[in-house]
Amino acid sequence: MSSLGKLVATCVAAGVVAAGSLFPIAGAAGLASNKMADSLSGTSADLIKGDLPSISTVTDSEGTPIAWLYDQQRVVVPSEEISQNMKLAIIAIEDRRFADHNGVDWRGTIRAALTNATSGDVQQGASTIDQQLVKNYQFLVSAENDAERRAAVETTPARKIKEIRMALTLDSEMSKDDILSKYLNLISFGNGSFGVQTAAQTYFGVDASELTVPQSAMLAGMIQSTSMFNPYANPEDTKNRRDTVIDTMVQTGAITPAEGAAYAAEPLGVLERPNSLPRGCITAGDRGFFCDYVLDYLDQNGLSREMVQQGGYTIRTTLDPTVHDSVQRSLNTYGNPTGQGVAEVMSVVRPGRESHKVVAIASSRQYGLELGDSQTVQPQPFSLVGDGGGSVFKVFTVAAAMEKGMGTNTSLAVPRRVQVSGLGSGGARGCPPAQYCVENAGSYPSSLSVADALAQSPNTTFVNLIKDVGVAPTVDMAVRLGMRSYDRKGTAADGDSIAGFIKKNNLGSFTLGPTAVNALELSNVGATLASGGMWCPPSPVESITDRTGKPVELSEPGCEQVVEPGLADTLSVALSKDHVGAGTAAGAAGAAGWSLPMSGKTGTTEANRSSAFLGFTNHYSAAVYAFNDGTTTSELCTSPLRQCSYGNLFGGLEPANTWFSAFAPIAQIYGPVQLPAPDPAFQAGTSGAGTPDVEGMSQSAATSLLTGAGFVVNTQFVSGTGRPYGTVVGLDGGTGIPGSQITLRVSDGSGGGGGAAARGTDGQGASGPGAAIGDEPVVLNVPGLAPITISPPR
Numbered sequence: 050m051s052s053l054g055k056l057v058a059t060c061v062a063a064g065v066v067a068a069g070s071l072f073p074i075a076g077a078a079g080l081a082s083n084k085m086a087d088s089l090s091g092t093s094a095d096l097i098k099g100d101l102p103s104i105s106t107v108t109d110s111e112g113t114p115i116a117w118l119y120d121q122q123r124v125v126v127p128s129e130e131i132s133q134n135m136k137l138a139i140i141a142i143e144d145r146r147f148a149d150h151n152g153v154d155w156r157g158t159i160r161a162a163l164t165n166a167t168s169g170d171v172q173q174g175a176s177t178i179d180q181q182l183v184k185n186y187q188f189l190v191s192a193e194n195d196a197e198r199r200a201a202v203e204t205t206p207a208r209k210i211k212e213i214r215m216a217l218t219l220d221s222e223m224s225k226d227d228i229l230s231k232y233l234n235l236i237s238f239g240n241g242s243f244g245v246q247t248a249a250q251t252y253f254g255v256d257a258s259e260l261t262v263p264q265s266a267m268l269a270g271m272i273q274s275t276s277m278f279n280p281y282a283n284p285e286d287t288k289n290r291r292d293t294v295i296d297t298m299v300q301t302g303a304i305t306p307a308e309g310a311a312y313a314a315e316p317l318g319v320l321e322r323p324n325s326l327p328r329g330c331i332t333a334g335d336r337g338f339f340c341d342y343v344l345d346y347l348d349q350n351g352l353s354r355e356m357v358q359q360g361g362y363t364i365r366t367t368l369d370p371t372v373h374d375s376v377q378r379s380l381n382t383y384g385n386p387t388g389q390g391v392a393e394v395m396s397v398v399r400p401g402r403e404s405h406k407v408v409a410i411a412s413s414r415q416y417g418l419e420l421g422d423s424q425t426v427q428p429q430p431f432s433l434v435g436d437g438g439g440s441v442f443k444v445f446t447v448a449a450a451m452e453k454g455m456g457t458n459t460s461l462a463v464p465r466r467v468q469v470s471g472l473g474s475g476g477a478r479g480c481p482p483a484q485y486c487v488e489n490a491g492s493y494p495s496s497l498s499v500a501d502a503l504a505q506s507p508n509t510t511f512v513n514l515i516k517d518v519g520v521a522p523t524v525d526m527a528v529r530l531g532m533r534s535y536d537r538k539g540t541a542a543d544g545d546s547i548a549g550f551i552k553k554n555n556l557g558s559f560t561l562g563p564t565a566v567n568a569l570e571l572s573n574v575g576a577t578l579a580s581g582g583m584w585c586p587p588s589p590v591e592s593i594t595d596r597t598g599k600p601v602e603l604s605e606p607g608c609e610q611v612v613e614p615g616l617a618d619t620l621s622v623a624l625s626k627d628h629v630g631a632g633t634a635a636g637a638a639g640a641a642g643w644s645l646p647m648s649g650k651t652g653t654t655e656a657n658r659s660s661a662f663l664g665f666t667n668h669y670s671a672a673v674y675a676f677n678d679g680t681t682t683s684e685l686c687t688s689p690l691r692q693c694s695y696g697n698l699f700g701g702l703e704p705a706n707t708w709f710s711a712f713a714p715i716a717q718i719y720g721p722v723q724l725p726a727p728d729p730a731f732q733a734g735t736s737g738a739g740t741p742d743v744e745g746m747s748q749s750a751a752t753s754l755l756t757g758a759g760f761v762v763n764t765q766f767v768s769g770t771g772r773p774y775g776t777v778v779g780l781d782g783g784t785g786i787p788g789s790q791i792t793l794r795v796s797d798g799s800g801g802g803g804g805a806a807a808r809g810t811d812g813q814g815a816s817g818p819g820a821a822i823g824d825e826p827v828v829l830n831v832p833g834l835a836p837i838t839i840s841p842p843r
Contacts, residue, residue, distance in 0.1 A: 101125055101235055101244070102190060103361030103596055104326065107333075107340055109368040110408070110591060116333040116340045117326045120358045121189065122251075123243035125596060128230035131245055132260035136229055137303040138269035142294045144178040145301055147229070152179040152220030153213050179216035182232045189235065189243070233257075238268055239275030240323040247326075252280065252319045262304060263312045266294035267319075280319045288317055330416070331426065335377050337416025338394075339368050339409070342431050342569070343589045351604040352593070361596035366589050369408035372397055372669075372715060376409045379711035383703045384413025385689040387423055390679025393690060394430040395707060396569040397671045398587050399719070400579035403608060407589045408669070410569065413690075414678070425678070431569040433534055433547075435676025438571060438661040439652025439700060442562035443511045444624065445527040447499060449518045451616050452526070455784045456734035457499040457623040457727070462792060465489055467509045469516050472557025485557050487512045500623040503650060504632035508561060515560040517789030521552045524559060529611040531574035531584060534567045562652050566661065568674040575663050575670030578624075578648070581725075582617035584609045615728030621665075622727040624648035628709075634662060637705035641713040645722045651705060657684045657696025662704035668719035669712070673704040734785040743777050748795045751777045759787030766797040774798030 104119040140147045146154050154177050176184070187201035200208070219228060238248035246257040248268050253260070260268070270290035271278045280287040292313045299309040330340035343366055344354055357364070376395050380386075384393035397409040410430045417424030451457070465488060466477065472485040480486035493507045502510050515523050528536045528548055541550035551559050573587045585608040593601040627649040628638035634651050649664040659676040675690055675698065677683065684696030690703045716722060734740075741758060743751035752762045770778045779794040 101231075102359040104247075105357050105360055105362040105364060107343060107364045107366060109336075109366055109370050109373075111370060112365065113370065115336045115366070115368065116330050118329060118344075118358050119326075121243040122241050122247050122326055122328070123234070124246040125234045125244060125361065126230075126246045126257055128226050130256070130258045131230055131233055132258055132265060134262045134265040135233065135245055135257065135260050135268065137301075138262070138265040138294055138298060139178070139229070139233065139272075141297040141301045141303055142269050143181065143272065147178050148225060150177060150220075152216035152218075153177060176212075177216060178232050179219050179228055180212050182219065182228060182235065183212050183215045185232075185236050189237070236272055237275055238271055239279055240281070241325050242323075251323050251325055254320055254324050262295070262298070262308070263291065263315045263318070266298065266312070267291040267317060270294045280317050281323065284317060291317065331418065333416065335411060335416065336368065336373070337426070338412055338428070338430050339366070339373070339407075339589065341416070341426070341428055342407070342410050345428065345431070346589055347603070352601070362601065363594045365591045365593070367399075367406040367408055367591050368410075368589065369397075371718060373409040373411060375715050376671075376711045377411045379707045380411055380413045382710060383690065383707045384675070385691060386413045386415065388413075388689065388691045389423060390677060390681060390683070390692045391675065391685060391690055392425075392429055392678040393673065393675040393703060393707060394568050395671055395673045395711065396430050396572045396587075397669050398569075398572045398576040399669055400576040400665070400667065401585065402580055402583050403585070405573055405576045405580070405585040405587050406591075407569070407587045409671075410589075427678070429568075429678060431567060433540060433565040433567050434678060435565055435674060436658040436682075437564045437652075437654045438562040438566045438663075438672070438674065439654045439659070440506045440508070440511075440562060441571065441650045441652035441661050441663050441672070441700070442527065442564075443503060443506065443560055443652075444574070444620070444650050444663070445530065446511050446515045446518060446523050446560040447503065447623070448530065448612065448616065448620055449523045449526040450514055450784055450786060451620060451731055452612065453518060453522070453786045454734050455499075455786055456732050457619055458732045459499055459734070459740075459784055460496045461499060461502050461510045461784065462496050462513065463489070463493045463502070463507045464509050464513070467512050469512065469557065471555060472512070472516060472520065473554060476558070485512070487561075500626050501631075503624055504626035504630070506633055506651065511560045512557055513790070514784060515557050517784050517786045520555045520557060520559060524548050524551050526612075527559075527574075529584065529609075530577045531570050532567070534570060535564075561655075562661075563654055566659075566672075566674055566676075568661075568672050571661065571663055571672035571674065572670050575648070575665030575672065577611060578617045578621050579665045579667055579670055580617070581614035582610055582612035584611045613731075615731045618725035619727040619731035621648045622724055624650055625724055627651060628664075628705075633699070633701040634664075634705040634709075635701075637662075637701055637709050640706065641709035643709050643713055643716075645716055646724045647722065648724070649705075649708075651700030653699045657686075657698045658682065659685065660698050660700040660702070660704050662700045662708050664705075664708045664712075666716075666722045667725065668717075668722065671708060671711070673707045675703055740780065740785050740791065743793070744779060746777050748775050748777060748793060751793055755791055755793075761788070761790045763790060763792045765792050765794050767794050768797050769800040770796040771800040772796040772798075 101123060102121045103123050103125050104117050106114055107116045107118065108114050184201060188198055192198040192201050233245040235244065237243050240251055242248045242251040245268065249255050249257045249260050253264050267280065267287065270293065277283060278287045278290045295309050295312050298304050299306050330337050330344065333340040343364065344357065347357060348354055376397060380393055380395055385391065393413040395411055396407060399406045399408055412429050414429065415422065415424045416426060418426060466486065468480065468484050468486045470484055474483050474485055477486040477488045487508050489507045489509050493505060497505060497510065534540060535547040538546050540547045543550060545553065547564060569587055577584045586606050588605065590603065595601055625646055625648050626632050628634045628643060628647060634649055647664055647666050649662065651662050653660040661672055661674045663672045675685060677692065683692040684694065685698040686693035686696065687698045687702045690698065741754055743754060748764060755762045767778065772778055774796060776796045777793050778796050780791050
């Protein structure tokens with residue numbers, strides 16, 4: 050640089066310093082109208098307020114950490130928890146006149162400006178701790194992108210003036226001790242550590258309050274360049290730099306020369322490797338899926354992931370380690386963790402009238418990024434996946450029927466095959482166009498009670514039932530009880546919601562559960578029934594506190610009474626036969642030694658592409674769901690759970706085995722297990738609904754009465770009843786729902802009855818008033834009406 054150039058540079062530097070020195074007096078008015086003033090005031094206010102990005106900790110219900118979430122690994126500590134040695138070391142090496150200046154060391158600034166200007170290069174910084182605090186805050190906290198980070202550290206007069214102004218403001222509004230502690234809590238110390246507390250733990254495994262002089266000197270020396278003075282990469286350079294800081298502390302009188310010599314003789318004494326906190330749910334092991342759900346839940350209820358990663362929150366979750374560990378062990382046993390392309394998930398929700406706490410979320414797949422090791426970070430347990438829950442969805446059909454008046458004492462017909470119109474099309478082979486056809490696999494009695502039908506699960510019975518109830522009420526019931534994702538737009542292929550699509554197309558197959566399932570929501574369905582019909586969001590959060598210990602409230606949705614308590618209790622009892630006798634889960638319950646009451650329902654989809662088991666008690670509810678989760682979809686097989694070319698997986702196998710194996714060791718961890726008391730009104734049928742008692746009446750009188758009540762009547766003649774010809778001896782399909790079909794079982798007069806009456810021309814018995822109905826008057830009981838006596842014709 051020429052002499053003239055140096056002179057010009059020196060003048061410019063002097064001008065910058067002069068401008069900076071006058072800034073507190075004259076500069077504010079000039080900047081008040083531009084963007085710089087806005088930036089200055091905003092950053093100054095943030096600095097004074099004192100919020101720095103900090104680590105949030107997620108714990109289980111007992112307070113044991115599950116995961117640490119952060120953008121910058123920082124734990125903010127108050128001044129009294131920072132070693133005096135650390136404070137003296139920083140002041141000695143970074144800002145000897147810290148206690149004397151007003152935020153800017155004008156003497157040092159002028160000297161540095163002149164030196165830098167005449168040398169043609171940046172030789173000296175002369176920034177005070179106040180100024181470094183400003184620059185680091187803008188770089189580490191305020192900047193939102195790379196351009197803003199570059200602007201925060203650029204070597205221009207404009208930036209320097211801005212930095213000076215802010216430093217002066219800080220010094221006028223904050224104490225020296227607050228400025229120093231904020232600086233020590235903010236700055237980077239390398240190896241992913243920000244702030245002195247984290248640095249002390251990272252390098253020495255101690256708290257900031259315990260830092261010795263040599264330890265403090267090393268950390269203070271690293272600030273100049275965390276890469277050059279990294280004790281693991283450059284131990285010799287780091288020690289030399291540490292000793293320089295010790296010498297400077299001797300010069301400032303912080304320690305004596307003898308102490309300095311002794312400290313310089315000590316080794317660095319760092320840990321064998323950096324003691325950094327694991328970061329994120331990816332480090333949570335088998336709690337990873339639960340951790341991920343916590344973040345998802347918080348994000349939906351007012352606390353974004355960015356806020357969590359910067360806010361320094363303590364998030365105490367509802368995860369019960371005892372329950373979770375038992376669930377994970379069972380999934381590891383039956384879910385085949387090493388199997389490719391298939392997963393089994395299980396979530397546990399606690400019933401309640403005020404909350405539904407999620408105490409476990411787990412998968413047979415490991416939470417992780419190593420796809421080759423069958424790991425995944427997909428939110429399998431709490432998103433719509435797989436081919437459906439199968440016959441578990443029959444629960445929704447029964448609940449909707451009960452709400453329309455069907456009682457659980459009702460006897461339901463079990464035809465071998467049903468062929469109905471208006472419920473979609475296809476199904477069993479030989480199905481005519483525009484018809485929906487279903488056949489039962491295996492043999493069943495001609496009729497079953499509601500409880501036995503749920504336990505044995507004949508498909509034709511429930512297809513008939515959804516025809517009577519209606520697809521729309523059944524789908525709405527599923528949403529109300531807990532399948533809330535079905536009501537979300539965009540979940541169906543045409544952009545509609547799943548619920549909207551099924552209702553729009555009137556798909557009766559809904560009762561057989563062929564639709565993708567959110568298994569956590571299915572678990573919550575059981576919790577809703579076990580809570581007397583009270584739906585609450587499945588919450589994984591017990592409490593949240595901010596960095597000061599102040600409680601943080603979420604904007605969680607409230608609980609809703611979605612069905613009457615009597616309906617929920619009675620349906621729970623009707624579901625209590627699946628694990629006993631001829632129930633589809635009886636084998637799994639027996640293998641686990643289960644002897645307690647519970648409510649349950651198995652399910653398997655067509656071609657065995659997925660299967661499920663929903664089980665619940667008064668203290669917990671859990672759905673186990675096995676499904677294809679790989680790049681290809683196939684049928685699934687049992688023992689072990691796997692993809693195969695011939696499906697033989699059913700809900701009563703791996704899903705039920707997993708459920709009973711998980712809960713058998715912990716069955717009464719929350720108290721005695723018991724069923725609720727059923728409501729007689731919902732056992733018999735409610736609100737005046739139900740099927741009139743027509744036994745003993747003539748075929749024609751019974752048909753007339755039932756048709757008038759809104760039922761569709763068919764007739765079946767039966768032999769060997771010992772009753773007169775044409776006498777009604779019973780009925781099938783009496784759901785009590787107007788519009789439903791009823792089959793009258795009518796005596797053909799054989800078996801020693803009272804003679805034959807004239808037959809009608811249609812071969813189905815007399816239909817006129819002369820038909821025999823027996824010798825005694827018949828008392829007709831119609832719910833809601835006084836008894837009606839019908840005398841036989843004379």
